[in-house]
Amino acid sequence: MPVETEQTTAAVQSVALPAxxxxxxxxxxxxxxxxxxxxxxxxxxxALALFGVFCTLQGANAFSVYAAxxxxxxxxxxxxxxxxxxxxxxMLAALCTALPARLGYVVIGNEGAxxxxxxxxVAAGLLVATWPPLLVLTAMAVTGMICGGLWIATVGALxxxxxxxxxxxxxxxxxxxxxxxxxxxNGPMKDPSSLNKPSSYPIADENMLQPIPGTNIHWGLAYGIxxxxxxxxxxxxxxxxxxxxxxxxxxxxxxxxxxxxGAISLITCFLGGAxxxxxxxxxxxxxxxxxxxxxxxxxxxxSILVAFVARQHGFATILVATLLGxxxxxxxxxxxxxxxxxxxxxxxxxxxxxxxxxxxxLYGKFRIFQEQKA
Numbered sequence: 001m002p003v004e005t006e007q008t009t010a011a012v013q014s015v016a017l018p019a020x021x022x023x024x025x026x027x028x029x030x031x032x033x034x035x036x037x038x039x040x041x042x043x044x045x046x047a048l049a050l051f052g053v054f055c056t057l058q059g060a061n062a063f064s065v066y067a068a069x070x071x072x073x074x075x076x077x078x079x080x081x082x083x084x085x086x087x088x089x090x091m092l093a094a095l096c097t098a099l100p101a102r103l104g105y106v107v108i109g110n111e112g113a114x115x116x117x118x119x120x121x122v123a124a125g126l127l128v129a130t131w132p133p134l135l136v137l138t139a140m141a142v143t144g145m146i147c148g149g150l151w152i153a154t155v156g157a158l159x160x161x162x163x164x165x166x167x168x169x170x171x172x173x174x175x176x177x178x179x180x181x182x183x184x185x186n187g188p189m190k191d192p193s194s195l196n197k198p199s200s201y202p203i204a205d206e207n208m209l210q211p212i213p214g215t216n217i218h219w220g221l222a223y224g225i226x227x228x229x230x231x232x233x234x235x236x237x238x239x240x241x242x243x244x245x246x247x248x249x250x251x252x253x254x255x256x257x258x259x260x261x262g263a264i265s266l267i268t269c270f271l272g273g274a275x276x277x278x279x280x281x282x283x284x285x286x287x288x289x290x291x292x293x294x295x296x297x298x299x300x301x302x303s304i305l306v307a308f309v310a311r312q313h314g315f316a317t318i319l320v321a322t323l324l325g326x327x328x329x330x331x332x333x334x335x336x337x338x339x340x341x342x343x344x345x346x347x348x349x350x351x352x353x354x355x356x357x358x359x360x361x362l363y364g365k366f367r368i369f370q371e372q373k374a
């Protein structure tokens with residue numbers, strides 16, 4: 001038989017082969033993106049099912065709970081504004097975990113960086129209180145970012161120069177930051193008039209971060225969106241982001257290639273901490289008006305979950321932070337309408353976190369997302 005005839009016969013047989021036997025494969029250029037979307041969505045779906053079981057065991061109808069969460073988070077413009085108010089600090093603080101993750105670091109010092117950034121912002125706002133409002137806010141933002149950035153850069157330095165585990169050190173730095181907050185608002189920064197709830201001296205009303213016109217949403221939301229987009233562009237479309245990925249993939253190869261591993265690591269950690277510090281500034285300048293224990297509102301801890309669900313992707317962080325912000329906004333209605341425990345939302349966050357961590361072990365295991373073999 002001629003060679004051309006044999007090749008034609010083989011081609012026809014391959015086309016005629018049943019699809020079930022060949023197995024369905026996604027196009028190569030869709031594979032990674034599809035997996036990055038499908039896996040987190042599937043993980044959150046499983047977490048929702050487990051949360052429904054928890055609610056049922058507590059005597060509440062799971063579907064009624066889901067409906068209540070949807071109404072409280074997205075059911076009206078007023079509800080959606082509350083959601084966005086909570087999403088703003090989550091977007092910023094999530095970058096504290098997302099950016100160092102490109103280096104292979106698991107940093108969870110978001111709460112400490114947020115608190116320290118808020119303290120620095122208050123100190124700057126009080127120090128330059130006589131300046132024009134725009135300059136005061138700028139000084140608060142810059143100081144908050146520097147404080148938060150140096151806080152997490154310290155974690156990066158301990159990791160790079162001394163080999164200290166970044167997860168443990170950043171967790172302990174949270175406790176140090178919270179202890180520093182309590183010390184300062186009960187001591188050197190205390191306003192004598194704040195009796196029942198020790199606080200710093202207040203920031204003048206004209207120096208507060210104002211709402212976006214026509215809404216109840218402060219400009220911190222814009223800060224969060226812009227910061228996430230900048231982080232996305234930096235890590236996905238610049239040589240700096242590529243260098244960070246190389247370091248995270250193989251630090252030995254990065255050194256052989258001549259990359260400044262130490263400098264890139266410290267800068268990346270600084271940028272992540274600066275974003276969390278800006279979140280602290282936003283909470284002080286737009287919500288509390290002063291530093292007190294309310295600054296430790298656990299946004300930093302919740303933002304760790306945002307970073308993991310978003311797979312450390314800047315654009316996805318915006319969407320996930322909005323979703324989690326809505327869930328946080330629904331905590332009160334679950335307690336009032338269904339007599340569920342006050343920590344119900346924390347249970348849901350914990351379930352999502354556990355399922356997301358488990359799903360990490362499944363990446364690349366499903367045939368539909370694997371490379372086609374000849």
